[in-house]
Amino acid sequence: MEKFDLVIVGSGPAGLGAAFAYSKRRPEGSILLIEKERYSTGGLRNDCKMNFTYPIGFPEEYWDEGSANRYLSEVIEELQPRFMEKRNLSIYEKRAEKLGVKLLVVRQSHLGTDGGLELIKELMDRLKKRGVEIHLEETAREVHPEDRILLTDRGRYRYQDLVIAPGRRGFAFMQELMRKLKIPFIDHILDIGIRLETTIEQYPIVKDYYDPKFLFPDRVRTFCTNAFRAYVVQEKYLTGSGEPYYSVNGHAYSAKRQENGLVNFALLKTVMFTEPLASGQKYAEMIGLQAMLLGGGRPIMQRVGDFRLGKRSTEGNFTGDLYFFEPTLHCTPGDISLSIPAKILRGIWKAMKLLDTIVPGVLHPSTIMYYPEIKLYGNKPTFIDRHFQALPHLYLIGDGAGTSRGITAAWASGIRAVEGILTEGKGG
Ligand SMILES: Cc1cc2nc3c(=O)[nH]c(=O)nc-3n(C[C@H](O)[C@H](O)[C@H](O)COP(=O)(O)OP(=O)(O)OC[C@H]3O[C@@H](n4cnc5c(N)ncnc54)[C@H](O)[C@@H]3O)c2cc1C
Numbered sequence: 001m002e003k004f005d006l007v008i009v010g011s012g013p014a015g016l017g018a019a020f021a022y023s024k025r026r027p028e029g030s031i032l033l034i035e036k037e038r039y040s041t042g043g044l045r046n047d048c049k050m051n052f053t054y055p056i057g058f059p060e061e062y063w064d065e066g067s068a069n070r071y072l073s074e075v076i077e078e079l080q081p082r083f084m085e086k087r088n089l090s091i092y093e094k095r096a097e098k099l100g101v102k103l104l105v106v107r108q109s110h111l112g113t114d115g116g117l118e119l120i121k122e123l124m125d126r127l128k129k130r131g132v133e134i135h136l137e138e139t140a141r142e143v144h145p146e147d148r149i150l151l152t153d154r155g156r157y158r159y160q161d162l163v164i165a166p167g168r169r170g171f172a173f174m175q176e177l178m179r180k181l182k183i184p185f186i187d188h189i190l191d192i193g194i195r196l197e198t199t200i201e202q203y204p205i206v207k208d209y210y211d212p213k214f215l216f217p218d219r220v221r222t223f224c225t226n227a228f229r230a231y232v233v234q235e236k237y238l239t240g241s242g243e244p245y246y247s248v249n250g251h252a253y254s255a256k257r258q259e260n261g262l263v264n265f266a267l268l269k270t271v272m273f274t275e276p277l278a279s280g281q282k283y284a285e286m287i288g289l290q291a292m293l294l295g296g297g298r299p300i301m302q303r304v305g306d307f308r309l310g311k312r313s314t315e316g317n318f319t320g321d322l323y324f325f326e327p328t329l330h331c332t333p334g335d336i337s338l339s340i341p342a343k344i345l346r347g348i349w350k351a352m353k354l355l356d357t358i359v360p361g362v363l364h365p366s367t368i369m370y371y372p373e374i375k376l377y378g379n380k381p382t383f384i385d386r387h388f389q390a391l392p393h394l395y396l397i398g399d400g401a402g403t404s405r406g407i408t409a410a411w412a413s414g415i416r417a418v419e420g421i422l423t424e425g426k427g428g
Contacts, residue, residue: 004032004133006421007150007159009140011035013044013407014165014398016123017414020078023130025422031132032157034150036139040120046233047226047251048116049211050081050407052107056213057406061380062388071412079119079411081109087208095358096214103358104213112229112254140164140173145181145391161421165398165414171281171376172240174400183390184382187402190280191375192287192344193220193268194336195248196352197232197368199325202361203263211265216354218269218347223375225265226252232264232329232370234299237288240281245288247374248299248329262328266373267355269347284374287341291372294339295332299372302336304352305365311335323366336371375405387420388413395420 006022008015011033019033039045051057052075054068089105096103111119124134135154142151143162150157166173171187178185205212206227214222230252236244250264273280291300302313303323312335317323337345356363379402381390388403390396397403397413404410 001149001156001158002032003030003158003160005029005160006031006163007157007161008033008163008165009150010165010167010170010398010400011040011124011134012165012167012398012410014167014404014410014414015163016040016127017075017411018163018165018397018418019127019132019414021074021415021418022421023127023132025418027130033127033132033134034138034140034152035134035136038136039117044116044120044407045113046116046249047113047224048111048119048407049224049226050079050109051211052076052081052083052109052408053104056104056106057404057409058412059402059405059409062403063409068409068412071415072408074415075408075411084108084110084210089209092205092209092212092358099354099357100217101354101358102215104215106211106213108211110210110252112257113251114256115254140166143177143181143394145394148393159393161393161395163395163397163414163417164401165410166400168376168399169237170400171379172238174379174396175281178379178381178390178396181391181394183396185380186277187280187376187379188273188277189270190284191223191268191270192284192340193266193348193373194340195232195250195264195266195370195373196362197262197264197327197370198362198364198366200227200261200263202364202367203359204361205359206263214355214358216347216351218350220267220269220347220351222355223266223268224250225263226250227263228259228261229253229257230260230262230264230328232327234329234331239285239289243289245285245292246299247288247372248370249373260328262325264328267348267351268373268375269344271344280376284376287372288374291339295334298331299329299370300334300336300339301327301329301331302334302369302371303365304363304367304369307337307369308365325366327368329370331370336369340371385420388417389420
């Protein structure tokens with residue numbers, strides 16, 4: 001059986017962060033990186049917009065500004081981002097402040113989906129040059145911590161230390177693993193909301209600030225704006241019993257592609273269960289399945305004009321004079337208010353009205369609301385140290401373990417785990 005100093009499951013930014021940090025600090029160490037897809041997935045592959053300002057992407061229960069900034073400087077060193085300029089911010093900030101809304105000003109870079117693919121290729125090449133062994137299309141299945149063995153669909157490996165970073169899609173894998181290994185966890189937080197799609201003319205702020213982060217009352221926020229060459233997409237998820245449901249998402253291409261003049265972004269409300277402590281995963285599945293029921297197996301789309309009039313959208317509402325742009329994700333026209341829980345809808349509708357006062361135009365009748373957009377990152381394992389060690393020599397990191405909510409924080413989680421492995425002497 002092959003043995004490695006470090007085995008990493010998942011080649012998203014968390015796994016890559018760990019691979020880069022370990023190979024930099026210990027070039028003689030042996031590293032195996034296992035990825036179940038042909039390429040890395042997640043944020044690096046989709047849009048690749050990176051945020052370099054705390055607390056964007058950093059769950060505050062694990063990070064403070066000082067530590068996040070220290071890790072971010074190493075992320076910048078490896079990724080060499082080109083930061084985007086921002087303009088005219090004071091206008092939006094002033095309007096927002098008057099309404100009790102906060103506009104966070106964040107350092108951002110944007111590569112686009114095509115640029116992200118190039119970056120992944122470059123990062124993989126750099127890792128190979130550093131001697132990291134990379135196994136694509138191999139899926140991790142089980143961990144035997146007492147013998148320090150990882151089983152995959154293609155083999156078994158002995159490890160000195162193991163970093164598991166399977167991302168949001170690996171949420172269920174991570175939960176199953178934690179149950180088997182008796183690692184206590186809760187997953188009581190999730191984000192639910194809609195994605196809006198409109199024209200650049202109706203949301204021109206993106207010309208000044210590509211991905212503006214507005215924080216509204218009732219824990220509602222704007223999230224993941226994509227502009228100029230932007231598309232809404234659907235992502236498939238499976239419930240614990242194998243039933244499919246979709247969450248919408250968005251991405252954009254780099255400036256190399258032709259503009260389609262559209263912008264999309266999510267408005268998400270954070271839901272936190274307290275007493276009784278419910279599972280965010282189960283709640284997400286219920287929400288997803290209910291939307292599938294009403295959307296005939298697809299997400300639902302509705303024009304703001306119809307929503308305001310309290311009527312469903314039909315195919316006819318997606319063509320014609322008033323509705324002058326086509327949806328980039330042609331899903332099921334319908335009535336999202338039949339599916340979305342009242343409290344979530346109230347918070348989001350209020351945020352939409354506030355946003356329309358700050359950036360007039362976004363509530364144009366043609367604007368499309370897509371539902372559901374669900375973000376699961378509430379897996380909170382019980383860690384035995386601040387480096388995300390869950391059992392001796394086993395580290396759980398990234399969006400699947402709730403230590404991040406974005407590319408840069410995921411990468412930072414990888415560095416932090418490696419610091420734990422190497423500097424605190426637990427790797428020996
Ligand atoms: C469509 C989309 C767009 C996004 N856009 C952005 C963005 O622009 N900016 C941003 O900051 N964030 C974005 N995000 C969020 C971002 O993807 C995540 O925060 C980040 O990728 C998390 O990193 P991760 O390494 O934890 O997980 P991931 O990037 O999801 O990587 C996990 C990897 O593990 C692999 N894996 C899972 N299970 C196994 C297994 N059992 N065996 C082997 N491999 C496995 C997966 O295939 C995957 O490649 C986006 C997410 C999506 C889905």
